[in-house]
Amino acid sequence: MRPFGYERAATADEALALHEDGAVYLGGGTNLVDLMRLGVATPSRLVDVARLPHDRVELEVDGGLVIGAAVTNSDLAADRSVREGHPVLAEAVLAGASGQIRNLATVGGNLLQRTRCSYFQDAAKPCNKRDPGSGCPAREGEHHNLAILGQSEACVATHPSDMAVALAALDASVRVRGRSGERVVPLEDFYRLPDGAPDRDTTLEPGELVTAVEVPPLGMPSRYRKVRERASFAFALVSVAAALEVGNGVVTGVRLALGGVAHRPWRARRAEDALRGAAATEESFLRAAEAELEAAEPLRDNAYKVPLARNLIVRTLMELGEGT
Amino acid sequence: MDSANTTGDAVPVRAAVALAVNGTEHRLDVDTRSSLLDVLREDLGLTGTKKGCDHGQCGACTVLLDGRRANACLALAVAHDGARVVTVEGLAEEDGRLSAVQESFLEHDAFQCGYCTPGQLCSATAVLEEVRQGWPSAAAADVAADPVLDDDEIRERMSGNLCRCGAYPGIVAAVHAAAGRSREVTGA
Known part of the structure; x- marks a missing residue:
């Protein structure tokens, strides 16, 4: 591992001041320390932001949430107001990693974790995300767990977070602090597709610090469903975050996002459009899933993700529909 | 610094x-x-x-x-x-008495080579505390409900500890037994 300086920030302003060229913010370190050990991340300085006072989940009067970036994944998933008002978020967090990792991992770090594409994680291999212009061996090589939607010639990586998929469905926004002040970025504008710059997972500017996530109230049943290669402690092949409201047999509200299929959490707007006002039946759910997945461009070894995503969308919506 | x-x-x-x-x-x-x-x-x-x-x-x-x-x-x-x-x-008491989790691992033969065991013991000790505090897991049908530590819950909560010897059935039994033992000790 390359030697690095270490500074612990007590406030967001101090963190911003300590951030210099080559520095990286440290949360729980569960992904960053591993990438440093692999030689994939080589920061000259770590600015530790895990002890910043952004460590609470606040329930707003309208039922929305403000989640501090330093809240651990465990505390987020255990929070009563999250479990009761936004169960899809608690379920998504619990579907990720292990109990040990969730105790260390922070919300900010979870958002900013890097892809687990095996080429990205191997410093000896070409990878346009790690080393722009070096190539993407995944297109022809090992890609059974990589993207089917929105990928580019240069990058077919998937975003690994479960939590971010739930946040995408929940219309969450990310509070970001920079030297010029604070901005609030809708999650859909926070993450990006690989087009043009596969090395950039997000629209964060250098040195900007994630301080919190804002989640509006939900008010309808929600659920997170994840398919993986073993029953626990594995990344998603495909996951679905969904919320559904049905009145008189008709879909009156729906939120749908997919994980494990793209460079970013994939908000399934086409499916949502197809569902709003439609009969809450298996047939409509299937039609909506197919509308979303029409855009899929699977690679040689990951075409299985298309029917997997379709079936998981239908099943999750059926489960939610039965509960209403 | x-x-x-x-x-x-x-x-x-x-x-x-x-x-x-x-x-x-x-x-x-x-x-x-x-x-x-x-x-x-x-x-x-x-x-x-x-x-x-x-x-x-x-x-x-x-x-x-x-x-x-x-x-x-x-x-x-x-x-x-x-x-x-x-x-x-x-993990043991100051007088050397083994903890409920350690005793249960011995009783239920929850290891073979022993390499993963220190991690399994620490993890299981924490699992009992997490359940006491009402933390949910991915095994829950209703994430808002208080957890009940059945075998599915134990498997899910212990999934961050791999055992190459495959002593999992013994580990599940040991964690189950330890949960019972620590309830007796605390009177909960």
Whole structure:
């Protein structure tokens, strides 16, 4: 591992001041320390932001949430107001990693974790995300767990977070602090597709610090469903975050996002459009899933993700529909 | 943290770290790159905590960090200055009596080669506390409900601890039994 300086920030302003060229913010370190050990991340300085006072989940009067970036994944998933008002978020967090990792991992770090594409994680291999212009061996090589939607010639990586998929469905926004002040970025504008710059997972500017996530109230049943290669402690092949409201047999509200299929959490707007006002039946759910997945461009070894995503969308919506 | 200023070149950086490990205070001078795992094993000679994968995937290095289980291989020692750490060496009572979890692992033959066992023991100890505090797991049908520690819950909660010998049935039985034992002890 390359030697690095270490500074612990007590406030967001101090963190911003300590951030210099080559520095990286440290949360729980569960992904960053591993990438440093692999030689994939080589920061000259770590600015530790895990002890910043952004460590609470606040329930707003309208039922929305403000989640501090330093809240651990465990505390987020255990929070009563999250479990009761936004169960899809608690379920998504619990579907990720292990109990040990969730105790260390922070919300900010979870958002900013890097892809687990095996080429990205191997410093000896070409990878346009790690080393722009070096190539993407995944297109022809090992890609059974990589993207089917929105990928580019240069990058077919998937975003690994479960939590971010739930946040995408929940219309969450990310509070970001920079030297010029604070901005609030809708999650859909926070993450990006690989087009043009596969090395950039997000629209964060250098040195900007994630301080919190804002989640509006939900008010309808929600659920997170994840398919993986073993029953626990594995990344998603495909996951679905969904919320559904049905009145008189008709879909009156729906939120749908997919994980494990793209460079970013994939908000399934086409499916949502197809569902709003439609009969809450298996047939409509299937039609909506197919509308979303029409855009899929699977690679040689990951075409299985298309029917997997379709079936998981239908099943999750059926489960939610039965509960209403 | 004066010693930990940034250097543009690749010169190792050292930092002062205080750790309370199994009740004993230690003041250490560590390389900023040192994991908590390496500090425990190499600097403090506490070799009960094992290095398996060194990537957070196997759980052999699980310790209790400020009361919560964590992978010591992913924790930079410098980032945990001031922490309380309990390793497998610190699980038993002061008089040497084994904890309920340790007794149950013996009784249910919850290991074969023993390499993953220190991590399994620390993890299981934390699982019982997490359930006491009402933390849910992915095994829950209703994430808002209070958890009941059945076998599916134990398997899910212990999934961050791999056992190459496949002693899982014994581990599940041991955790189940330990949950019963600790209920008797606390009268809960």
